[in-house]
Amino acid sequence: MADQSVTPTASDPPPPPTGPRPKSTNRGRTSDPISSSNSDSTDIPEFEPFGLPGPRGFPPLTDYLDIWDVDMMRRPDQPNKQEHHTNLFNSDYLIVRRGQEFQVKITFNRPYKPATDKFALEFVIGSSPHYSKGTYIPVFTTKERQSSWEGRITNTADNSVTMAVTPAANCIVGKYHMYVAVVTPFGVRRTRKDDRRNLYILFNPWASADAVFLDDEKERQECVMNEVGIIYHGAYDDVSERDWNYGQFNYGVLDACLYIMDRAEMPITNRGDAVRVARKASAMLNSRDDEGVLVGNWSGEYTYGVAPTSWTGSTDILLGYASSKMPVCYAQCWVYAAVFNTFLRCLGIPSRVVTNFYSAHDNDGNLKTDIILDENGRIDRNRTRDSIWNYHCWNECYMSRPDLPAGFGGWQAVDATPQETSDGLYRCGPASVQAIKHGQICFPFDAAFVFAEVNSDVVFYSRNKDGTMEPVKVNRTHVGRMILTKNPGDMSRREITDQYKFPEGSAEERTVLEKADEFGCKREKSDPPVADVDLVLPTLEVTVGDDFVLSLEFTNRSDQKRTVDAYISGNIVFYTGVTSSEFLFNDPTVTMSPNKSVKESVVIESRQYMKDLVEQANLHFIVTGKVKETGQIVSAMKVVTLHNPKLTVTVPVGGKVNEEMTATVEFTNPFAFNLEEVYMRMEGPGLMLPKSKYFSLIPAGSSLIWAEIFIPQRAGTSRVIVSLDCPALRQVAGQATVTIAP
16 A cells, blocks of 8 residues: 655644743843742852962962851850840751841951951852842951941950841841851962851841831730731621641741742742732742642532641641642631741741631622622522622731832731732732722732722612612621731730721711722712611520520611511521521511511521531521512621530649640530541640641540640740541630740
8 A cells, every 4th residue: 555644844834842841941041040949059169269270289278367166156045046036946047137236256276367367258048149139248347348238346355256247137038058258368268068057037127227127016026926826717796716826936937938939939039028028928828820838628628638627836837838848738718827927927027817807709899799689689699699708817917118109018918818819820919008998909919909808898789570680788887897916915806997997987988989999999889778677687606506596676767667578598608608508598577567676586496507517617697678668678697606615725834844744635525426537736836846636536425635745845925725626526626825934
């Protein structure tokens, strides 16, 4: 048979490439590679000659100054770490803050002679150190010759010299290596590379020239130094708390935070800019598009990871990511915010976790959350797509904003929870809180998104038979009802709603909303008449497994009889506002005499909701109805957070540093069913690293006791934080405050 293969001609397209795509590099664009890894470094030669060697090579250098020892003065009890507020870091290396002097002691082979001897300290960071890029910094001993970092000799004794170094207040943050270089007539002789001379430089909230300077010692202690956090959740009228161990000083956490920036391939030269660091970390704390730290999961199914409700601190997460080089499973908003808080505090950026109750998730850039009703006033679940999170956690970090007009520095909102993309990545912020409050949402970054989270209107639309919709009720006060953070210096809560918005209905608020409207954030313009029937739902505190009564109060404010065809819908919802299932539906008709109130009670039995409960156990009641006489719409919404049983945690008093203690946890299963696959976690800053225990079964009505021995590492007041988690019961926690004597 004849060969029917076709010989390609010049006009045919080339075959498609096979194999992996070539790695993108900067070759051909710049002579030096862009350094984006703090773990990479370049060895600097021990001897750099000034000229060519003679016929017999270089003469012996024994007559000239030689370096015998370098002491980084890195012990926690020495002044460097004490004065730089880094003595709590569990690290063998010197950790200092930029813009502030630290000292290094060098021992030579003979006494130092200032008139003839010349030496310098050299600090390098990254794989291609360069003076012009701030990645190679020589520090000299005389005022006549200084680089961007200042140096001075503070003491000479025998053969030793103590030199004080002040890094620039805007220098790169990360891990440096230090060399000591001595000038001889024939060349520069320097120390060999030695990891013991590694130096970490952090942001400095205590230095007025640093971009993160925070002129409030109480806030600094809370937002940089405090390791124990409280994260608020639940409902705005029934706030719950969970403790968290940020653990920013734990062994390995600082290196893990630097690895996050390496993994993001963030250029070393950008790492002195707090705005860029916070924005990059906002993207890297989630794994959506860059193999970042945490995998989000709101499904309730956590077989292949740790349930978000099980975590008690950030240490396991960060160390797990740094060691496995793989995203850690799983997280929800408070976990993202807590780990992000550890990252920021560890690097020296003041930060705090905030919780916004009734947080709007705005997909389309307007300021409306739409609830669709049919012509009878009943909610149309098929067409109601918008959701309001019962609460949402994000972070605030404190920094100046030289990229914005004056007055918009200070607290900046940043959010690592992947909700919407920003410049192509799942990230949010830093957005100036002042800009959000004043409606200046054109400023970078993502101010409009955060503005919508705290200012959206809830708009009820009536859908007519022909498909048209008209707004019948607007609730302008439901979203952004309350914003909380931990109070500095104690374990109480602090409301900061007034930092995000002016009082509802005030002249300032109207001005802000008009300004936001100019920038494209459209608010509902219609103002439907308010019904003359009020509907109020009670505040309830209910424990999981309890029966309870939902009492609705209808009040007729008119001088005529009113009749309401009401629809009472009870739903099991995730805290994101997404409905899991409907467990209750009633449609009573309520008749009210003029200026009278009528109560309508509904008995809720536990068997109705227990079988379909999802984690965090939220019941969402929406009551809507139409007034027969006027056609007006009445509505009310209420989130009931079911309270879980607590863990009892006890620690004996009188503990001392380096003496054994025992933490005891007790739990009783209060249900009529067994709890299976139970995981418990325990940790405490300065007390113990994270520990975990597994119980395959806790029978109905039975109790367990877990006793754990630990040895406190430092004096002061701290907390033991414990969680219990299983598929049938989430968000069970307990804690005990511990005071340790020296």
